[in-house]
């Protein structure tokens with residue numbers, strides 16, 4: 001049995017035949033579409049390394065069966081930068097040393113993009129830490145991650161104001 | 166993971182038509198897919214209910230009660246302004262659970278129906294009556310410091326892991342169910358079954374029955390100004406409850422008019438203590454009254470293994486949750502929802 005689903009991945013409309021219903025979104029991205037930015041840490045929803053945006057919301061791609069996402073719009077870490085211009089969250093992670101080995105970083109960055117869009121943290125570092133708690137970093141880069149999220153949030157707010165003005 | 170058929174019904178009627186033995190309904194899959202990866206669940210057919218229209222709404226009914234569709238996502242319910250104001254302990258419980266990513270996906274129906282986190286249930290090499298009837302229970306005599314202290318049996322000592330269910334049961338939530346043979350409703354308190362008969366039945370649902378909504382009566386909002394959900398975890402965040410407590414108070418003339426107390430992480434169901442509530446009604450909200458309520462709530466508790474500490478922990482958390490509720494519901498959701506340790510910054514509702 002093979003079902004074909006349509007997905008918009010990083011702005012690219014795709015028609016993807018799924019011949020095995022067990023395929024998760026994470027495996028589809030990594031094994032079939034060559035998008036290896038999202039990482040497989042635990043494969044069980046516990047680490048956040050596989051975080052991507054589905055219809056603008058951050059989720060764990062390791063627990064989402066690809067078939068269930070027919071018609072969805074997916075954003076992965078590969079879809080953030082505009083050419084050579086880094087997304088403000090990516091730039092802030094570099095500026096604040098928000099990583100060491102880098103394995104958790106694509107998930108951290110996608111989670112941060114989701115957090116900023118949700119707009120629940122304000123400028124409170126405690127709320128940022130709590131709302132980033134779905135992303136584990138074995139290198140313990142949490143201090144830089146929190147700073148990066150706070151800074152990127154400010155940069156994005158400023159850009160929005162400029163666009164509105 | 167085993168192979169399975171995947172079907173995606175466009176209506177409830179189609180979902181029932183697709184249901185066969187060994188079918189499982191699939192909502193977001195954050196619990197079911199996890200269990201399938203380890204082989205603890207092996208469905209022959211997955212029926213994806215997420216495209217059934219009409220089940221993803223929060224509706225306020227004329228009598229002030231609220232009807233929450235089974236497909237409402239955990240985060241959408243928790244952040245709904247009117248809902249958070251009316252039922253703050255439910256929002257706090259939701260936000261103390263799992264992670265933002267999981268809450269964005271997880272549905273209300275799936276949260277109610279999630280299975281135990283007993284590690285032997287997950288491990289297919291272990292004996293587990295809940296996974297394989299009459300195979301035994303490796304948790305008894307095994308690693309069981311987080312297992313049940315109330316309502317357990319020699320069949321099974323597992324707990325139900327949901328945070329959401331704890332305030333819901335304290336607030337008289339009703340579950341609306343539809344099945345191939347018709348619609349019915351039951352109190353949430355009757356949804357999860359204690360492990361008293363072999364073979365174990367986990368819930369009161371019969372094969373093919375689907376939860377379509379959960380309702381909270383208007384009266385449940387009477388405790389909105391004095392409501393907390395506190396959850397002891399083994400790390401600050403993103404962990405299941407060791408023990409949790411939902412507490413709510415309605416005060417009048419310096420006395421308690423209504424009390425709501427339920428505990429999580431202590432039994433195979435969210436555990437409401439109506440006896441402890443009754444003991445508080447009519448009494449002034451004093452430390453002594455709260456201590457007495459906690460004694461009553463845990464009067465029947467027994468360790469099921471290396472977990473006697475949970476009894477004292479639960480007693481203290483009942484007192485702590487009642488005391489926090491008495492201080493007043495925080496006006497903004499605490500930065501660390503459910504934390505019994507972090508202080509709440511910002512205003513609380515005036516008494």
Ligand SMILES: Cc1cc2nc3c(=O)[nH]c(=O)nc-3n(C[C@H](O)[C@H](O)[C@H](O)COP(=O)(O)OP(=O)(O)OC[C@H]3O[C@@H](n4cnc5c(N)ncnc54)[C@H](O)[C@@H]3O)c2cc1C
Pocket residue numbers: 044045046189190191192193194195196197198199214235261262263264267270271272273274275276277278279280326327328329374375376377403404405406
């Ligand atoms: C790492 C991790 C940490 C977590 N931490 C917490 C926590 O701290 N607190 C907490 O409360 N939860 C926690 N969870 C559990 C999470 O809340 C559940 O996985 C989630 O709520 C399940 O919802 P779902 O929509 O994904 O359900 P699914 O996984 O799709 O379904 C779960 C079960 O419910 C059944 N089902 C689903 N919908 C219906 C329906 N409408 N009617 C009848 N049956 C139905 C399915 O058949 C299945 O058996 C955690 C999960 C993970 C993976």
Ligand code: SF4
Pocket residue numbers: 281283284285286292293294295296301302303304305320321322323
């Ligand atoms: S406690 Fe229950 S779920 Fe855990 S191994 Fe025993 S029977 Fe299975």
Ligand code: FES
Pocket residue numbers: 039040041042043044045046047048049050051060061062063
């Ligand atoms: S790989 Fe998905 S959460 Fe760890």
Ligand code: FES
Pocket residue numbers: 098099100101102103104105136137138139140141
């Ligand atoms: S940077 Fe190494 S795991 Fe986070």
